[in-house]
Structures are given as structure tokens and as C-alpha cells.
Amino acid sequence: MDEQFVVDTWHYVLAKHAKAMCALERELGDRHGLGPSEFEVLDRIVHHDRKLRIQELCDEVHLSQSALSRVVARLEKAALVSRGVCDADRRGVFVCITDEGRTRHAEALPTQRAVLTEIFADAPALTR
Amino acid sequence: MDEQFVVDTWHYVLAKHAKAMCALERELGDRHGLGPSEFEVLDRIVHHDRKLRIQELCDEVHLSQSALSRVVARLEKAALVSRGVCDADRRGVFVCITDEGRTRHAEALPTQRAVLTEIFADAPALTR
DNA sequence: GAACACTACATGCAGGCGCATCTAATGCAA
DNA sequence: TTGCATTAGATGCGCCTGCATGTAGTGTTC
Numbered sequence: 001m002d003e004q005f006v007v008d009t010w011h012y013v014l015a016k017h018a019k020a021m022c023a024l025e026r027e028l029g030d031r032h033g034l035g036p037s038e039f040e041v042l043d044r045i046v047h048h049d050r051k052l053r054i055q056e057l058c059d060e061v062h063l064s065q066s067a068l069s070r071v072v073a074r075l076e077k078a079a080l081v082s083r084g085v086c087d088a089d090r091r092g093v094f095v096c097i098t099d100e101g102r103t104r105h106a107e108a109l110p111t112q113r114a115v116l117t118e119i120f121a122d123a124p125a126l127t128r
Numbered sequence: 129m130d131e132q133f134v135v136d137t138w139h140y141v142l143a144k145h146a147k148a149m150c151a152l153e154r155e156l157g158d159r160h161g162l163g164p165s166e167f168e169v170l171d172r173i174v175h176h177d178r179k180l181r182i183q184e185l186c187d188e189v190h191l192s193q194s195a196l197s198r199v200v201a202r203l204e205k206a207a208l209v210s211r212g213v214c215d216a217d218r219r220g221v222f223v224c225i226t227d228e229g230r231t232r233h234a235e236a237l238p239t240q241r242a243v244l245t246e247i248f249a250d251a252p253a254l255t256r
Numbered sequence: 257g258a259a260c261a262c263t264a265c266a267t268g269c270a271g272g273c274g275c276a277t278c279t280a281a282t283g284c285a286a
Numbered sequence: 287t288t289g290c291a292t293t294a295g296a297t298g299c300g301c302c303t304g305c306a307t308g309t310a311g312t313g314t315t316c
Contacts, residue, residue, distance in 0.1 A: 003241055006248040010148060017145040018190035020138060025304090037272085054295060062146035064274050069296055071272090091281045091294040113131055120134040124253065153274090165302085182265065192304050197266055199302095219264040219311045 016119060023115045032108040033078075037063060037071045039112060042080060042097065042105040051096040053086065080104055144247060151243045160236040161206075165191060165199045167240060170208060170225065170233040179224040181214065208232055 024036045034042075044060050045052055058068050072095055075081040080101035086092030097105070152164045162170075172188050173180055182200065186193050200223055203209040208229035214220030225233070 003245070006241070006244040006251070009248045009251045010244050013141050013144050013148070014190055016141050020141070022304090035272085055293095062142055065295070066275080066297075067273050073296085086294095089282075089294080093295065113134070116134040116138050117131070120137045123134070123137045150274090163302085183263095193265070194267075194305080195303055201266085214264095217264080217312075221265065 016123070020116065020119050023119065024112065027111050027115050028108055031111055032104060034104065034108055035071075035074075037061065037067070038075055038080075039105070039108055041068070041071055041075060041095075042101055043109075043112075045081070045095065045097045046102065046105050051084070051094040054093050054095060057095065075101070144251070148244065148247045151247065152240065155239050155243050156236055159239055160232060162232065162236055163199075163202075165189065165195070166203055166208075167233070167236055169196070169199050169203060169223075170229055171237075171240075173209070173223065173225045174230065174233050179212070179222040182221050182223060185223065203229070 021036060024039070028034045028036060028039050032039075040061050041057060044057055054065070054068060054072065057072075058065050061068060063071065072081060072083065072093075075095075076083055080098055082096045082098055084094045084096055086094050149164060152167070156162045156164060156167050160167075168189050169185060172185055182193070182196060185200075186196050189196060191199065200209060200211065200221075203223075204211055208226060210224050210226055212222045212224060214222050
């Protein structure tokens, strides 16, 4: 159990996370009016290409259920998604991307990719 | 330029960061009354084994200068560090760890290492 | 040495997060 | 059906963060 290794890895993750998060916040915010969480949620929906339950999103984005609930509320307020009740389980909520949501996501995607490439192009591979 | 690679790496960093941060917050908080940032600052000082300028700390922890200023304020309030003016440059502030600070850091260190080991033991190596 | 640009750190402020909790719907058991 | 534990999602709350700005000290130029 190499203690130095895990500490180095942690510092690496910390550094990359801080750098990427900060850059995403700035670029996505200034250019497209989206926060990283907002973009991530849109991205997940577009990727699945269907309406998703809040719970499903919760498994995919690294946010608490409450934080996710608010992200969806913000997105709905901006008319980028719409919320709908789930008929099968009336406690559930479906999140559905709107046309404007798709457009904004499509616009923001290259920005996000550019930021990530800038930061992770020289990253080590993910397999030992 | 492999776009999928950078996106995968980003998701990996996001996942590990969320998991580790959450676990550290819980473990360090519950067992030692320290937040991750507080621990990190103590750790940096112990590692250098001398008093440090705020600015030096700023280069090492991934926090804005204002956030760092507040972390130091919290640590000072908890009597884990003390602030002192820098004679050479009277704008500057030295941060000095106290005996209690050393003790708390020493107590918390195994907890932090355990959490990181739990999460990063199976991590990929950092070199391509 | 007076004026001014710059740097180090502190602080007001607004926003996002997690935790605890609330409400409503579900489902299982008696 | 009634009663109760459980689950999905929303919300109150306090904390931490970054940005913008304030304050005080430095040093440079004239």
C-alpha cells in the first residue's frame, strides 16, 4: 500500500478538478450563460436522448439530490428543460429537454470540449 | 486529439473528486472537527515545517485568496494556527502552526490517509 | 517627498452545495 | 381498508466559495 502514491493521485485530482471547474465556470458562464452543473445535466439528457427521471440523473451527475433538484429548477426557469409528472409513479418527475435546451447544449458543447482538451490533453491514461 | 479520452478523464476526475471530498468532509469533520480545506492548510504547513506566507499557501492549495484568508481565520479562531505580521513586508502575514494545531493534524492524518487509500488504491498510475 | 501604480490580505456579497426535513405518493401488512 | 414504513422530490438552513472591492503598506518616478 503505497501511501505516497495515493496522496500524489489525490493532489493530481484536486489540481485538475480545480483548474477544469474554474475554466468551465468562466467559459460556459460567459459564453453561454450556463454553469458546469447545468451543462452536465443537459449533456446527460442529450446523451440518453430521452426524458429522464430526476433519480436517474442523480446517479450520473455528482450532486446531491437536493442540488440536482435546484439545477433542474434553474434549467426549467431558463426554459431549457421542462418537468413533467411520471404517470407510473406519481411521486416521480421526468425531465425533458426543450428545443432551446438542445440548441444551447449544442452551442456550449464545443466550448466544454475545448476547455477539457486544453486541460486533459496531456493527462495520463486511465489504466495501469 | 482524442475527444473521448479527455471527456472520460474529466468524468473520472469528477467522480473521484466528489467521492473523496465527500468522504473527507464526513470523516475529518466528524472525527476531528476539521474541513478538508482546514486540514490541507495544516498539512502544507507541517510539510514545510515552518511558518508560511498566506501567498505561499495560496500557491499550494486550490483555493482563491479570499477563501484561503477565511480558512486561516477559522483555524486561528480554533487556535490551531496563529497569524503574525511579516516584518520584511508589513502587508504580509505569516501563518504559524500551534502545538494544538500540530496535534490535531497528527490525529487527523491517519484518517485522511485511510480515506484516500480507500478511494485511490486502485487508481491508474499518473504517467502515460 | 508627493503622487501614483501595485501588491498583500481582508471583507461584503451573492450563489451553489449538502444535510436535515417536509410533503405527497407508494406499497406492504394486518 | 387502515396503518405505517418507505421512497421521490422540494425546500429551509447554514456553510463555503469566488468575485469584486476595500484597506494598508510598498516602491517607483518625477
